Amino acid sequence: MPDQESEETLSPEHSSASTSAQQPDLADVVIEVDDVNFSYVKGTDVLRDITMNIKRGEVTALIGPSGCGKSTLLRCLNRMNDLIPTAAITKGEIRILDTNVYDPKVDPIELRKHVGMVFQKYNPFPKSIYENVAFGLRIQGIKKKSVLDEAVERSLKSAGLWNEVKDRLDTSGLGLSGGQQQRLCIARTIAVEPKIVLMDEPCSALDPISTTIIEELITQLKEEFTIVIVTHNMQQATRVSDKTAYFYLGELIEMDDTIRIFNSPSRKETEDYISGRFG
Amino acid sequence: MEVSTQDPPLDASAETMENPLYKKHTAVKRRDATISVLLGVATYAILACAAFIFLDIMRKGAPVVFESSFPFVNTEFFTQSPESLITFEIEDGSYFEMGSSEFYEWKRENPETRIVEEHAHPYSGGGILGPLVGTALLTGICIVVALFIGLATAIFLNEYSSKGKFMDMLRLAIMNLAGVPSIVFGLFGLGLFCLVAPVITDVPQERALFTIPIFFTDSYLSFEGWGTCMLAGGFTLAVMILPVIIAACEESLKAIPMGFREASLALGATKWQSISKSVLPYAFPGMLTASILGITRVAGETAPIMFTAALAHKDKLPWQDIPVNKNANFLAQSGEWTSGFVSQSVQAMPYHIYTVAARIPQNEWTRPMQYGSVFVFMVVVMLFAALSIFLRTRYRKKMKW
Ligand SMILES: Nc1ncnc2c1ncn2[C@@H]1O[C@H](COP(=O)(O)OP(=O)(O)OP(=O)(O)O)[C@@H](O)[C@H]1O
Ligand SMILES: [Mg+2]
Numbered sequence: 001m002p003d004q005e006s007e008e009t010l011s012p013e014h015s016s017a018s019t020s021a022q023q024p025d026l027a028d029v030v031i032e033v034d035d036v037n038f039s040y041v042k043g044t045d046v047l048r049d050i051t052m053n054i055k056r057g058e059v060t061a062l063i064g065p066s067g068c069g070k071s072t073l074l075r076c077l078n079r080m081n082d083l084i085p086t087a088a089i090t091k092g093e094i095r096i097l098d099t100n101v102y103d104p105k106v107d108p109i110e111l112r113k114h115v116g117m118v119f120q121k122y123n124p125f126p127k128s129i130y131e132n133v134a135f136g137l138r139i140q141g142i143k144k145k146s147v148l149d150e151a152v153e154r155s156l157k158s159a160g161l162w163n164e165v166k167d168r169l170d171t172s173g174l175g176l177s178g179g180q181q182q183r184l185c186i187a188r189t190i191a192v193e194p195k196i197v198l199m200d201e202p203c204s205a206l207d208p209i210s211t212t213i214i215e216e217l218i219t220q221l222k223e224e225f226t227i228v229i230v231t232h233n234m235q236q237a238t239r240v241s242d243k244t245a246y247f248y249l250g251e252l253i254e255m256d257d258t259i260r261i262f263n264s265p266s267r268k269e270t271e272d273y274i275s276g277r278f279g
Numbered sequence: 280m281e282v283s284t285q286d287p288p289l290d291a292s293a294e295t296m297e298n299p300l301y302k303k304h305t306a307v308k309r310r311d312a313t314i315s316v317l318l319g320v321a322t323y324a325i326l327a328c329a330a331f332i333f334l335d336i337m338r339k340g341a342p343v344v345f346e347s348s349f350p351f352v353n354t355e356f357f358t359q360s361p362e363s364l365i366t367f368e369i370e371d372g373s374y375f376e377m378g379s380s381e382f383y384e385w386k387r388e389n390p391e392t393r394i395v396e397e398h399a400h401p402y403s404g405g406g407i408l409g410p411l412v413g414t415a416l417l418t419g420i421c422i423v424v425a426l427f428i429g430l431a432t433a434i435f436l437n438e439y440s441s442k443g444k445f446m447d448m449l450r451l452a453i454m455n456l457a458g459v460p461s462i463v464f465g466l467f468g469l470g471l472f473c474l475v476a477p478v479i480t481d482v483p484q485e486r487a488l489f490t491i492p493i494f495f496t497d498s499y500l501s502f503e504g505w506g507t508c509m510l511a512g513g514f515t516l517a518v519m520i521l522p523v524i525i526a527a528c529e530e531s532l533k534a535i536p537m538g539f540r541e542a543s544l545a546l547g548a549t550k551w552q553s554i555s556k557s558v559l560p561y562a563f564p565g566m567l568t569a570s571i572l573g574i575t576r577v578a579g580e581t582a583p584i585m586f587t588a589a590l591a592h593k594d595k596l597p598w599q600d601i602p603v604n605k606n607a608n609f610l611a612q613s614g615e616w617t618s619g620f621v622s623q624s625v626q627a628m629p630y631h632i633y634t635v636a637a638r639i640p641q642n643e644w645t646r647p648m649q650y651g652s653v654f655v656f657m658v659v660v661m662l663f664a665a666l667s668i669f670l671r672t673r674y675r676k677k678m679k680w
Contacts, residue, residue, distance in 0.1 A: 080545065085441045113547035123538030125557055136546035139556065185542070192546055 029053045030196060030226050031077060036092035038069075038076055040084060046072050050092070050252050052245055059218060059227045061237040061258065064247030065273070070230040073247070074198050077101070077228065078115040079108040097195065113140070116194035120201040122182040124173035129156075129165050132173040132184055136192035151191050158224070159187035160217050179210025186217065190225065197221065199229040203236065215240050234274055238262050246270045333657075340654025343647045356406040356651060361592070361631060364404030364644055367397040376644070378404035400644040402591070402635050407652050409593055411659075413509070413625030416597060417588060418578045420513025420621070421520065426570055428517070429524030436525070437532040438554055457522040462582040468515025469586040474504035476511070509597070510621040512588020519583055520573045527569030531562040564674045571667040575660045581629040589630035591638070597623055628656045 031054035038047040047069045054060050062070040072081070076094060079101060081087040093100050101111055113136075124132050131138075133152045142148060152169070156162040161183045165176070173184050182202060189197060199218075203211040218227060218240045231237050237244050238258055245255035246269070254267045265271045302308075346353055363379040370393045377385065379399070432453070440446045475488045483490040483501035490501040505511045535558050543553040581589075601619040603612050635649050 078545065080541065083541075083544070109547050109549055112545055117541075117545040119538060119541065119545075121538060123536065123542050125539060125542070126561060135543065135556070136548075139543070139546065139548045139552045188542075188546065 028055045030056045030097060031228070032093075032095040033073070034093045034095065036076070036094060037090045038072060038081075038088070039090055040072075040081075040087045042086060045090065046250050047076075048250050052252060052255050054226060054228060054243070056226050057222055058242040059222050059229060059240050060243045060245060061241035062228065062230045062245050062247060063232070063234070063237055063273070064253075066232075068247040069250045070247055071200050074117075074200055074228060074230055077196070077198055078112050078117055080112075080117065082108055113192055114194050115196045115198060116189035116192065118182070118185055118189050118197065118199040118202050120204055122178060122185050122205065124176075124181050124184050124188070126172060126174055128170045129173050129176070129184060130169040133187050133191050135188060140192070155187040155191035158190055158221065159183045160213065160220075161187055177210070179206050179213060182206060182210070182214060183217065186214075186221075190221070194225065196226045196228065199227065201230050201232060204232065211236070234262070246273060248273070336650060336654050336657060339646070340650035340652075340657075343651030344654060353406075353651075356655075357411070358408055359406035360409035360594070360596070360626070361402045361407065361635075361648070362405040363402070364400040364648075365397065366400070366644060368395045369393065370395055380405075398644075400642065401639050402631075403639070403645045403648045407628070407631065407648075407655060409596065409626040410628045410631035410652070411655075412596060413589070414578055414628040414656075416509050416625055417512050417516060417584060417627055418574050420509060421516035421577055422570055422574055424514055424517035425520050425524045425573065426566070429521055430528050430566065432521075432525050433528030433532060434554060434559075437529050438550070438558070453522050453525055455522075456518075459519075460582075461519060461580055464515055464519045465583040465586050468511060468518065468583055472505055472511035472514045473507055473587055475502050476505050476514075477502050478505060505622060507587060507624050508622040509588050509625045512584040512625070512627075515583045515587045516577045516580060519580065520577045523573050523576065524566075524570060527573070528562070528566045531565030531569070532558065534565065535561050564670070564677075568667050568670045568674060571663055571670070575663045575667070578660055578663070579629050579656075581627075581633050584627055584630060588624055589627045590624040591626070591630065591634045593624065593626050597625055628652065628659075632656065 031052075033050050033052045033054075036047060036050045037045045038050075039045045050073060062073065064070055075081045076089065077096065089102055094102065096111070096115060099106060101108075125135065127135070130152055133155050134148045137148055137151055153162065153166075156165065161180060164180060165184075173181065176184060182205075186197075186202075203214050206214065215236060218229065221227060222242075229241065241258045243255060244258040244261040246253045246261065246265075246267075248269055254261065254265060254270045256266070260266075261270060262274055265274065344353055344356060345351055359378065364376065365379055365382040366374075366376045367382075368374050375385075436446065436450060440449075474486075477500050479493065479498050480501050480503075481498050483499045484503045487501040487503035490499045490503075492499050539557040539561070540553050543557040544550075548556065597620060601616050601623075603615050603619070605612075607615070632649070632652050635645060635652060639645060
């Protein structure tokens, strides 16, 4: 959708990262979903003809009624769907950093180091806070204490959790509040320095205050990471995202600047959904 | 539940008919009361049986094990192996009763004393050290083997295998093992472990199923079996509790939230990293508890070890007098010692109890050994069961994700 890029300036709240994307520069596109069909079970496509580009440093929100395939698309991006034996992309290509991620040469394990994921239900390991954050580095074989210490501190600071937990890094991660646990999961994800962070309804299990904190965190994180977030909360989408994609029954109905989607969507279905008449 | 509460005075019925909230004595209600009484009777009957067995064994067994004077425990019962009990009378009319080893010593010291009447009661003297040690060794080998194979199978079934008809059938087959009678396992163990399991040897036996020469050495891999020994017994018991262990391990693995696996995979962990770092450590306590419960089941089995490992009588403890080539280097010596150690037959508690209860003439002299053995064995097994329950409740409390 090249015509959308010229209209970037219409959005007043855009950060420097997205204003720099005014030129239709393909190098800025980190995720290209190209005419993708996906099915869990052979013969029934859950996603159909999805085409979308996601640019570096932007927050993209995926919205749509329950069961429309938002999580499915997200999990295609880091190949988490590989865990389901029969699941497969049946058409099209997903390119991340100019590499077809379903190319047989691509190792999903390496891919996931570049495309991190935060889950709906916060799921820290029953380990210490420190070990939770260091987990990703440890499985990469990093043992040096100084490197781990530095990474843990940096990640916890980026996740806005450092001040709250710096005195009890060796207590269990399960002892934190829900919001803190989710931020711990974010810290754990960004500790391995991915390029892209996928978030599947990261706030749906949290209270409003924790939600606000995480939303602020997301706006800070987009300086460093490209973020794709699934949300059911329209306000959240308007608050945190630069682009919004509306899905309905496995199809991408419309994707545009968030401000346009919510103020003047070009499709009637989108309008119906965001104004609450449906979904 | 009490039937007596159900029969109020008859004249009350006139009033109660009017108030819909009052008790009514319909046939349905009566059936209800009868059924609850029947259910209760069945339950308390079991309790009564259990209490009778337990108390009877305790009443007759505890005096064998405990003493009224310091150290309050019959130490000989735990430090000696079973031997014959000799009862005899000498010419001056005094009467003696002692274990056979003590008896021969006594005879050597008093060569001139004439014994008038002498009776030997096999297996009724000494203590139960040999059978206790043997059972510990058998269950030890069993649990190591069963945990190793069971854990591997459970991980494969739960984490690696794809769901499908074949896997369901495999699982069903494993679970069906639990229904095989234990005597069949005993014969199976005899056939497989005692007679055809592979050994490395320089001189293969004639009866070996087949032999494979090992390159660059003089040795052969000979499928001649391990003979009747604790290794064969331990393996047989292991095969027997595999279904229990596999089910328990799978249960523990299933209890670990999917989120842990997904989270570590999403951080770039390989499948095995994810399992070993963020599933197994949390599943392990549960597996261990279940395995301890498995021990208690397997420790009491007689049939599987009858043909494969157990001896009624053995003079030496398993670690005594194992032949080793003293000139070889340390590694070779310890290897030789270990293989010598595991290829002995052992005494075992259930088999010992079977022997003293059913294979020797019964009289009042055999009774202390019978009840003492049963009492000790029961207490040991119950302690293990209690330990497992204790660990499980403790672990359940800690498991709060
Ligand atoms: N593991 C699976 N196997 C088969 N079908 C699945 C599986 N997971 C999801 N689906 C189906 O795929 C479709 C899309 O599901 P998905 O989870 O992507 O929806 P969603 O948009 O994330 O919904 P929600 O907002 O409720 O999370 C649904 O119809 C669902 O039933
Ligand atoms: Mg979802």
